[in-house]
Amino acid sequence: DQQVKQNSPSLSVQEGRISILNCDYTNSMFDYFLWYKKYPAEGPTFLISISSIKDKNEDGRFTVFLNKSAKHLSLHIVPSQPGDSAVYFCAASAANFGNEKLTFGTGTRLTIIP
Amino acid sequence: GAGVSQSPSNKVTEKGKDVELRCDPISGHTALYWYRQSLGQGLEFLIYFQGNSAPDKSGLPSDRFSAERTGGSVSTLTIQRTQQEDSAVYLCASSVTPNRGHEQYFGPGTRLTVT
Numbered sequence: 723d724q725q726v727k728q729n730s731p732s733l734s735v736q737e738g739r740i741s742i743l744n745c746d747y748t749n750s751m752f753d754y755f756l757w758y759k760k761y762p763a764e765g766p767t768f769l770i771s772i773s774s775i776k777d778k779n780e781d782g783r784f785t786v787f788l789n790k791s792a793k794h795l796s797l798h799i800v801p802s803q804p805g806d807s808a809v810y811f812c813a814a815s816a817a818n819f820g821n822e823k824l825t826f827g828t829g830t831r832l833t834i835i836p
Numbered sequence: 837g838a839g840v841s842q843s844p845s846n847k848v849t850e851k852g853k854d855v856e857l858r859c860d861p862i863s864g865h866t867a868l869y870w871y872r873q874s875l876g877q878g879l880e881f882l883i884y885f886q887g888n889s890a891p892d893k894s895g896l897p898s899d900r901f902s903a904e905r906t907g908g909s910v911s912t913l914t915i916q917r918t919q920q921e922d923s924a925v926y927l928c929a930s931s932v933t934p935n936r937g938h939e940q941y942f943g944p945g946t947r948l949t950v951t
Contacts, residue, residue: 754936764943822936826878
């Protein structure tokens with residue numbers, strides 16, 4: 723069963739506008755969430771993370787929001803740029819005292835239209 | 837500095853053959869993870885190594901899968917008697933320590949195709 727779900731396989735956004743990528747999870751033990759970005763033929767690269775003690779974390783153009791009651795998080799990119807076109811993976815982990823194995827969603831392909 | 841490297845980048849093998857996939861983590865990183873991404877799926881955790889501790893093998897899908905990490909550095913993932921459902925991209929990641937806040941750096945992956 724998919725414990726981390728990204729229900730939108732793809733998203734297209736005009737350059738300069740806001741991109742919103744969504745992620746839902748089912749395992750209430752998850753307490754740390756991350757977003758990774760992946761270009762073709764490359765491995766995923768870390769983008770931003772959030773701990774469950776927070777509901778928002780911001781880093782430049784990227785903001786992650788966490789709604790624990792809804793088991794939902796989202797990544798906002800504003801303004802969107804052509805270089806943001808990539809596949810975005812949501813990931814989660816549960817406190818495991820030294821083993822941060824990640825559970826990933828299936829990814830959302832973001833295309834920024836110039 | 838050099839990132840995580842994996843070899844080969846692509847591997848095509850016949851069903852029933854054994855394959856070995858290699859991962860060179862970033863120097864000094866103590867934690868090493870293997871994941872795989874099958875078509876249409878998210879990345880799936882396979883196995884985790886930390887220092888000299890016993891590896892966490894809880895994600896390995898069958899006993900045909902095994903992995904080693906020699907000298908706390910290079911790791912090899914071995915799949916015996918490959919099956920078509922083993923076709924996937926196998927990704928290796930390393931981090932400074934396994935603690936959260938220390939991001940996992942991924943290699944480019946090995947695309948395995950079992951015919």
